[in-house]
Amino acid sequence: MLRFKKYIPYVIIGILITILQCKDKEVVTIEVPEKKGSFEVIQPKPVVEYDTIIEQGKPRIVEVENPINKTLLDKYVSLKDSIDRMDLVKDAITERTYVETFIDSNQTIKVKSKVIGTLKSQTVDYTIYERQIPINQKKPKYSLYTGVNTTVRPIVSIQPNLTLQTPKMLYTVGYNLQTEALTLGASIKLF
Numbered sequence: 001m002l003r004f005k006k007y008i009p010y011v012i013i014g015i016l017i018t019i020l021q022c023k024d025k026e027v028v029t030i031e032v033p034e035k036k037g038s039f040e041v042i043q044p045k046p047v048v049e050y051d052t053i054i055e056q057g058k059p060r061i062v063e064v065e066n067p068i069n070k071t072l073l074d075k076y077v078s079l080k081d082s083i084d085r086m087d088l089v090k091d092a093i094t095e096r097t098y099v100e101t102f103i104d105s106n107q108t109i110k111v112k113s114k115v116i117g118t119l120k121s122q123t124v125d126y127t128i129y130e131r132q133i134p135i136n137q138k139k140p141k142y143s144l145y146t147g148v149n150t151t152v153r154p155i156v157s158i159q160p161n162l163t164l165q166t167p168k169m170l171y172t173v174g175y176n177l178q179t180e181a182l183t184l185g186a187s188i189k190l191f
Helices: 008-021 070-078 082-093
Strands: 023-032 035-042 049-055 058-064 096-103 107-116 118-128 131-140 143-151 157-165 169-176 181-188
Touching (some): 008 157, 070 082
Antiparallel strands (some): 023 131, 035 118, 107 118, 169 181
């Protein structure tokens, strides 16, 4: 039995390498649930734009005013009739609601804007669709377990062992320290 002891570490290393190399690929699907949400901006502030002017070699930052729609202003000035001018003003200050819907394979986004000359409010509703994401995982074909068996009567004995789990069977190798006996075993799944 002593001549087999020197081979035990090599057998263990061989079994471990076999277990690490033999893996099945398994596709696991993760489900991402649907999510809905909304947010609203009331009385948004216009963006203030700035420009840099260089005077006498020194830069100076100045605020740039929002431009007036030159086409509407020219049209207003060119109108001679006060009723036509009033209609143009009414058109400029009419309350309007705009709705835009954006749809792709992952989500739907609906943007609703209220305008009275300026943007008064904007609401964004979104729905992120439920989806399934497949993930390839490597699942080991084999598993290795270690353990200790003990016997109390008639003598106390300790037996460390290794168990290899394969897809169909369990194989056990152990060594009884008191009797210096090598034990082998196999188990099969009943149900």
